[in-house]
Amino acid sequence: MHFRKESVEEIIKYDDYPYKVYTRVSTDRDEQISSKENQIDVCRYWIEQHNYEWDDRSVLLDDGISGTVLEDRAAMKYIFSLAEKKEIKMVIFKSITRLARDLKDALYIREVLVSNGVRVVTLEEDYDSLYESKASMKFEMSALFAEQLPKSMSVNISGVLAAKARRGEHSGRVPYGYMKEGKYLVINENEADVIRLIFHLYNNEGLGQKRVTYALQEKCKAGEIPPPRKRSNWQLTTVQTILRNPIYCGVHIANRHTTIKVDGRKKFIRNPPEKWTVYEDFCPPIVSREDWEKANNKPTVNKKTKFTPWNELRQLLICGKCGSNMVIIQTSRAKQNGEKTYWKYVKCSNYRRAGQEGCVNHVPITYEEVRDIVIENLIEFSKDISHDYKKNALEQKEKQMKSVKVELKSLETQNKRLLELYLEDQIISKAEFQTKRNEIQSNIIKLEQSLFSLQQVHDEKSSMMEMQAVLRELEDKEKDLKHVFDKLIDHIVIHPNGKMIFHYRFK
Structure with a gap:
């Protein structure tokens, strides 16, 4: 400049x-x-x-x-x-x-x-x-x-990608099991053996996806097979993705997903099969078409109804060992009369995907137990929050604003001194001046934006009324309390021994 x-x-x-x-x-x-x-x-x-x-x-x-x-x-x-x-x-x-x-x-x-x-x-x-x-x-x-310009560009890019796909040219990330020679996919035999092993264990040995994952982990640890790319060990989601990907029988499917705009944000959605474009014989197959179809038509894949329990605490529960989200794992036991009894346990998502290679197995604790503990803590917490909320919020805001203003004043002083070094003392070069000036200016803008956020004046009375209304909802434990949990809780750390540490949104 x-x-x-x-x-x-x-x-x-x-x-x-x-x-x-x-x-x-x-x-x-x-x-x-x-x-x-x-x-x-x-x-x-x-x-x-x-x-x-x-x-x-x-x-x-x-x-x-x-x-x-x-x-x-x-x-x-x-x-x-x-x-x-x-x-x-x-x-x-x-x-x-x-x-x-x-x-x-x-x-x-x-x-x-x-x-x-x-x-x-x-x-x-x-x-x-x-x-x-x-x-x-x-x-x-x-x-x-x-x-219309980005839309036209998207159409043009899609047309180019379609033309490349018709010629068998690959675009994008190279799937595990393949490597690229020029514009085309060729089999990476070292990795392809792992792909064949996965399909063999799943189709012929009768192992489920999780047991296949554990078998791969053992072989990887023993140095018999390589790990997946960018990971140190095999995980359940990696195995599931491989089993479902038709590229391994030589078929490429394009246009399976698209992006739409919802509430000002882009959302990735799956297109209906009618919009898909299927390219047969796109690349050399690693497994036969029959093996791929067998893996994707097993009763456990298509006939078993999978039910994910509603989780009012989703994305709030954090593993104290590895930092991953805690998820609900549901198990059941059939009674003699045919009825089933269900249990919902909280597990580390990393442990669920990769077993002991990913994390540790927490002590058994049901979702209902966690929910009850959360409600009890919030009720206890609510006894103090109503009294101290306004005072703490204003004191914290004032402290942060003071800190930001001090930083801004310091940067303004640096800016002025920098100009003196360049224009009057001529100690620094023009390039050095421009680089340092841009850096200081960038920091000033960030601090000004932060200061603006802190200076927003909210109706404290309305905030208190809203907070009290949210807390009153805890009295009805049978209703869906997700919005209450999201309002009051930043996150909850659950350690392997079952100890829970609460981090609230308000002091």
């Missing part, structure tokens, strides 16, 4: 017309990285041409964030907050594609900013909300074209 040789006072002075320059890059490709500098230079030229004073601190960056996912863009959310507090008057974008690649998001961003009196400028489209009327369709049409 080019820096004019101005006085320290001129450079650090804020202009009377506060603005922000928003930049966004979505990938780490070289052209995207250079695009950041290009966006800044274009915006800076426009600012100086319109007689505003350039300030490096005005630049906000969402780095490595897709323009189709608004929820993940911290810098844009920070701009929203400044607009609502009336602390900015203008936001400049190089183009609408940097603002958003979704028509709905683009219209929403403009609406939030303009409704708060913020001027919106996109340079490539020559759009300026200060001069455009509400009836103007310039912004809407440009945003529509910006939305």
Whole structure:
């Protein structure tokens, strides 16, 4: 970036017309990285041409964030907050594609900013909300074209991948058991022997998927077979994936999954079989088609109804040994009259996948026992939270704000001293100045965003009423309490001996 040789006072002075320059890059490709500098230079030229004073601190960056996912863009959310507090008057974008690649998001961003009196400028489209009327369709049409660009690119990429697949060319991660020669998959015999062993144990030896996993672990430990890639040992999910993957009988299935946007976020979903594209004889098979179909049509795969119990504490229970999530394992025993009695035990997910190679087996503790203990602790906890909640929350907020302000003051001092070293003392080079200045500026922006979050003023009375309402729900133990647990508990550590350590969301 080019820096004019101005006085320290001129450079650090804020202009009377506060603005922000928003930049966004979505990938780490070289052209995207250079695009950041290009966006800044274009915006800076426009600012100086319109007689505003350039300030490096005005630049906000969402780095490595897709323009189709608004929820993940911290810098844009920070701009929203400044607009609502009336602390900015203008936001400049190089183009609408940097603002958003979704028509709905683009219209929403403009609406939030303009409704708060913020001027919106996109340079490539020559759009300026200060001069455009509400009836103007310039912004809407440009945003529509910006939305269609990634969709068109996706269609083109899908077409290229389909053409490669028809030619037998492989794209993406190479499956275990294969290696790549040029554009094509060939069998890696060392790994392929493991694939054949898995199908043999599962089809011919009558072992279940978990027992196959344990057999592989023993052979891997003895050095008889290699471990899976990027892992030290075999896990249940790895075995399941191999057994279900048709690539091992030479068949490639494309378009099995797609992404959709739900509530501002991308979600990965499975397409119905009618949308799949099947490529027969795509690569050399490691197992026969008959062996693959046998493995995927065993009664235990297709006829056994698998039931996952509802877990009100999911993602809140953490293994004290390895840090993995604790999950529910259900077992049953049939009575003489044919009825079944079910037990739900809490187990480490790492132990479930890999046995003793993954973690340790915790002492038996049922899900119902854990749930009762959680409710009892929350009831005991609630006796103090109502009295101390407001005091602790405000004290903690004040302490954090003070710490952030001290850091900001320190960085401002560093910034000023850096300018003196470059402009007056001339001790450091221009390149050193730019690098260090960018680093300091990045830290200042992060701290400003953190300070804003801490300065949000909430209605403490409403918070207390909400908290008390949540706590009252614990009185009815029979109802679904997941939302109560999520509200009050950050996580619970369960150690192998059954000891439970509670970490609450409030002190």
